Amino acid sequence: MTFIEGRQLAKGVVIANEVIDEVKRKKMKSFLFKVDFEKAYDKVCWEFIEYMMLRMGFNVTWRKWIQECLKSSSISVLINGSSTKQFPVNKGIQQSDPLSPFLFLIVAEELNGLVSSAVEKEWYKGVTIGSGDVMVTHLQFVNDTIFFREATDDNIWVIKCIMRTFELALGLKINFKKSQLMGVGVQKNWSAKVAYRLCCKEGELPFKYLGIPIGGNQRRIAMWQPLVESVKRKLATW
Numbered sequence: 001m002t003f004i005e006g007r008q009l010a011k012g013v014v015i016a017n018e019v020i021d022e023v024k025r026k027k028m029k030s031f032l033f034k035v036d037f038e039k040a041y042d043k044v045c046w047e048f049i050e051y052m053m054l055r056m057g058f059n060v061t062w063r064k065w066i067q068e069c070l071k072s073s074s075i076s077v078l079i080n081g082s083s084t085k086q087f088p089v090n091k092g093i094q095q096s097d098p099l100s101p102f103l104f105l106i107v108a109e110e111l112n113g114l115v116s117s118a119v120e121k122e123w124y125k126g127v128t129i130g131s132g133d134v135m136v137t138h139l140q141f142v143n144d145t146i147f148f149r150e151a152t153d154d155n156i157w158v159i160k161c162i163m164r165t166f167e168l169a170l171g172l173k174i175n176f177k178k179s180q181l182m183g184v185g186v187q188k189n190w191s192a193k194v195a196y197r198l199c200c201k202e203g204e205l206p207f208k209y210l211g212i213p214i215g216g217n218q219r220r221i222a223m224w225q226p227l228v229e230s231v232k233r234k235l236a237t238w
Contacts, residue, residue, distance in 0.1 A: 012139050012141050012209070012210060013209060013210055013212045013214065015136070015139060016139060016146060016209055016214050016215075017214055017215065018129070019127055019129055019136050019148055020032075020184060020205070020214065020215045022127075022129045022130070023127060023129075023184045023185060024184065024185065027185055028127070028150075028184075028185055029150065029151040029184075029185045029186050030127050030148065030149060030150055030151050030183075030184050030185060030186075031149055031151050031181055031182060031183045031184060031186065031191065031194065032146055032147065032148055032149075032181070032182045032184065033146070033147040033149070033159060033179065033180070033181050033198070033200075034145070034146050034179060034180045034181075034182070034203065034207065034209070035145040035146070035147070035163070035174060035179050036174070036175045036176075036178035036179045036180075037143045037145075037172055037173070037174060037175065038172075038173040038174065038175040038178075039173070040104065040143040040172060041092060041093050041094065041095050041100055041104065041143075042091075042092040043091065043092060043170075043171050043172050043173060044091065044092055044093050044103070044104065044107055044170065044171065044172070045091055045170060045171035046067070046070050046071075046090070046091055048107060048110075048169065048170050048171065049066065049070070049103055049106060049107060050063060050066075050067060052106050052107055052109060052110060053066065053106060056106065056109065066103070069099065070093070071088075073088070073089055073094065074086040074087060074088050074089065075087065075089055075094075091171065104143060107170060108140055108143070108145075110166065110169060110170065111138075111140070111145070111162075111166050112138075112140070114162045114165060114166060115137050115138055115147075115162060118158055118162060119135070119137060123154070123158050124137070124149070124155060124158045124159070124162075125149065125150050125152070125155060126138070126147075126148050126149060126150070127148040127149065127150065136148050137149075139209075141210055144209065144210055146209060147159055151183065151185070151186045151190065156194055156197060156198065159198075160197075160198060176198060176199040176200045177199070177200065177201065178200075178201070179198070179200040179201065180200060180201045180202070180203030180207065181194055181195045181198060181200050181201070181202055181203060182202075182203045182204060182205055182207060182215070184205070184215075206223065211227070211230075212227065213226070213227065
């Protein structure tokens with residue numbers, strides 16, 4: 001969903017809420033897996049960016065421009081309060097660089113490909129919603145990712161394999177200890193068992209996605225109060 005013309009950040013939040021509402025309404029058994037990438041930007045492999053750009057049809061000139069931007073980057077570190085001399089880096093993209101979210105989007109397209117391949121081979125099944133039986137498998141906004149799945153043991157192992165493959169190909173590290181699994185319409189002990197298998201935290205609804213509460217009663221003032229307080233604190237510093 002990132003930086004696609006005509007789409008906004010809020011649409012990802014709306015879709016996530018709509019999926020959870022329909023799962024509850026139809027009394028379906030499903031679970032959500034919110035992925036936490038460990039220092040996502042710092043660990044992006046430059047060679048993989050080149051590989052994905054080639055696969056996506058970027059011409060030689062574009063690929064050279066991007067590689068030149070990456071290879072000409074340098075950083076310094078603070079030691080005892082003083083900056084060291086600038087030195088070159090050989091991987092990662094910088095948080096403050098406006099180009100970085102776009103480069104991460106190119107890299108993250110591989111995750112879309114892995115999920116699509118698993119769905120096509122019927123190894124993985126997302127959550128089917130709406131009268132048109134639209135299958136929702138995952139949502140991405142830069143490095144914020146949520147997976148939606150039917151609550152089956154097969155889906156657990158498939159998502160574990162997808163995540164591991166993505167780690168090996170890209171050089172990223174998934175922080176399973178900070179990642180969360182939320183069961184919807186399933187027994188509490190089942191969610192706990194799955195979270196244990198994935199070595200992640202067992203979360204609960206509502207939870208935050210892109211800073212917005214997901215999966216709760218959106219009509220309740222209490223649901224939005226933490227967000228209102230957060231905005232007030234930021235405005236107070238202006």
